[in-house]
Amino acid sequence: MxxxxxxxxxxxxxxxxxxxxxxxxxxxxxxxxxxxxxxxxxxxxxxxxxxxxxxxxxxxxxxxxxxxxxxxxxxxxxxxxxxxxxxxxxxDPTGLLRITAPVQFGQMYVAPMLNRLVAHHPKLQAELILFDRVVNLVEEGFDAAIRIGALEDSSLVARTLGVVRRVVVASPGYLARHGRPSHPGELRDADCVGFSSASGPNWRFRDGGRQLKVTIDSRVTFNLVAPGIAACRDGLGFGSFLSYQVAPDVADGALEIVLADFEPPPLPISVITPHARLLPARTRLFIDTMREALAGFAM
Incomplete structure (x- = not known):
């Protein structure tokens, strides 16, 4: 029985x-x-x-x-x-909520939201670990993760929160000195800020209905986003970033978006959990709050 x-x-x-x-x-x-x-x-x-x-x-x-x-x-x-x-x-959720997210997105959006959750739920604790790498939720003990971009097929459960664009930016001063490009191919001969990432010097665009890859020549190369954005603000050349990463600089005029007609398709922002059902109340609260905070998020 x-x-x-x-x-x-x-x-x-x-x-x-x-x-x-x-x-x-x-x-x-x-x-x-x-x-x-x-x-x-x-x-x-x-x-x-x-x-x-x-x-x-x-x-x-x-x-x-x-x-x-x-x-x-x-x-x-x-x-x-x-x-x-x-x-x-x-x-009234209780226990420790462990979340991981990309570094800058976590700083800009996830951390402030977690602070509000903890303030409103006295029995809830939160730990936010920021990595610009793919984290194994089960092995590393996370309740949920924020990921940006296409997701590999796996046993994990993904819920889409919004989308972001991949944009190319430069400072107004640099554009005044060197001109505004009309096609991505012009970046091959321009000053660019690079990143030591998987994509390396290859920037991707969409030209009409086809994909276009442009190999750029970097004057300076970084492994983190923040100094790359600073280099673009200082007029060292063009940089390729996710739209949310440069949103404050674009808003205050420190950077300008170029080649918007050639941007690749937007990338999804997803919250990932190990299981679809029987999630702890604290994890469901995090997901629901992120959905509310990013409702219609598109940059």
């Missing part, structure tokens, strides 16, 4: 004891009397003892039945308490 079946029969047994009759138990449980009789017989067969003395007029607990009733009430009470605790956590 499975544990679920035994709990079901245990509830049936307690109902018989509480109602004092098989008929009363059937009414309380919303089932038929024959079903109650069969369930009691099955439980007694499983335990190997008789739980009730039964006659045509009355039903009474045996000594074994009284002991089993006390144990059953304790088990069912503990189960009810655990259920109530989980329901309470839905409205």
């Amino acid at each position: 499975s544990a679920m079946d035994q709990l079901k029969l245990m509830r049936l047994f307690v109902a018989i004891a509480d109602e004092g009759s098989l008929t009363g138990a059937a009414e309380a449980l919303g089932t038929s009397q024959p079903s109650v009789v069969r369930g009691l017989a099955r439980l007694e067969a499983h335990l190997g003892v008789r739980l009730f003395h039964r006659s045509t007029r009355r039903i009474a607990l045996t000594d074994e039945g009284r002991r089993y009733l006390a144990d059953s009430r304790q088990i069912l009470g503990a189960l009810a308490e655990a259920d109530a605790g989980m329901r309470a956590e839905l409205s």
Whole structure:
């Protein structure tokens, strides 16, 4: 007999004891009397003892039945308490929420949101680890991750939060000195800021219906985004960034977007979890809050 079946029969047994009759138990449980009789017989067969003395007029607990009733009430009470605790956590999440995200996106969007969550939920703790690499959620113990770009097929569950663009920018001063390019191919002979990443010096564009790859010559190369953006602001050349990374500089006029008609398709922003179901309340809260914060996010 499975544990679920035994709990079901245990509830049936307690109902018989509480109602004092098989008929009363059937009414309380919303089932038929024959079903109650069969369930009691099955439980007694499983335990190997008789739980009730039964006659045509009355039903009474045996000594074994009284002991089993006390144990059953304790088990069912503990189960009810655990259920109530989980329901309470839905409205007041507890425990440690471990999240990972790309460095700059985490600083700009995830960290402020986590701060608000912790402020509003006193029993919640949060740890945000920022990496510009793909993290193994299960092996490294994370509840969820934010990822930008196409996702490899895996057992992980992804929920799309928004999209970002891949843009090319330069400072107004640099554009004034060297001119504004009209086609990505012109970048081959221009000053560019590079990154020591997987794509290396190859910048990708879309020219009409076809993909276009342009190999640039970097004056300076960085492994982090922030100094690359600073180099572009200082007029060292063109840089290729995700739109959110340069949004503040574009907004205040320190950088200008060029070649917008040749941008590749937007990249999805996704929140990744190890499982689709039975997520802790704190993880569901994080996902729902990120969805709300980034609703319609497109840069």
